[in-house]
């Protein structure tokens with residue numbers, strides 16, 4: 407069996423997953439959302455063991471969601487909207503503090519949702535960067551503006567160290583497996599607004615149901 411996490415990363419493929427996660431009614435299909443993250447994990451794995459702790463967490467979060475999808479309640483987990491409704495209606499979410507549902511779909515997806523904001527900010531910086539700009543700085547700035555506020559001191563320190571291990575911009579573009587730097591910039595120009603749309607839909611839904619601070 408092929409281990410999909412070890413296959414070669416392709417930015418285009420990730421983009422396709424995030425594109426297909428939006429239904430015509432702007433619902434978000436969890437299956438495609440997860441497959442977008444799994445594609446990103448492939449890239450992370452190709453960057454070396456320094457990023458292992460991040461990749462491990464991302465894999466575990468995607469696995470939790472896939473397990474819900476495959477469970478007998480699977481149909482309720484088809485979209486983010488149906489998951490939120492199902493888990494709230496059936497009181498399957500720890501709302502104020504951790505209790506009996508430490509791994510609800512809602513809180514798990516919220517972690518990936520916050521990471522999506524980081525990704526969008528990072529890719530936008532990458533898109534508008536110049537050849538000599540440092541990927542570690544772009545990544546750190548995007549992280550500080552988004553995910554960092556949700557992380558403990560220890561995780562912030564570990565993430566900060568890992569960022570120094572990022573490849574330089576030309577090598578990073580190479581890893582994306584898209585083509586020339588111009589083509590990468592072009593694909594990034596399509597990726598960023600798409601990620602933003604998916605992010606925004608989830609953000610509004612979570613806001614509406616007061617789910618943005620789930621423990």
Ligand code: 1Q0
Nearest residue numbers: 417446447449450459460463464517518521545553561565
């Ligand atoms: C390329 C560099 C990657 C840098 C990733 C930046 C994010 C740093 C995140 C550090 C996470 C540390 C591990 C554990 C965190 C958890 O405590 C936290 C909260 O969960 P919980 O259960 O404890 O409440 N988890 C999270 O915040 C989720 C983090 C998921 C991060 C997923 C990152 C996947 C990365 C993909 C590589 C993207 C490469 C970008 C360029 C590709 C071009 C399209």
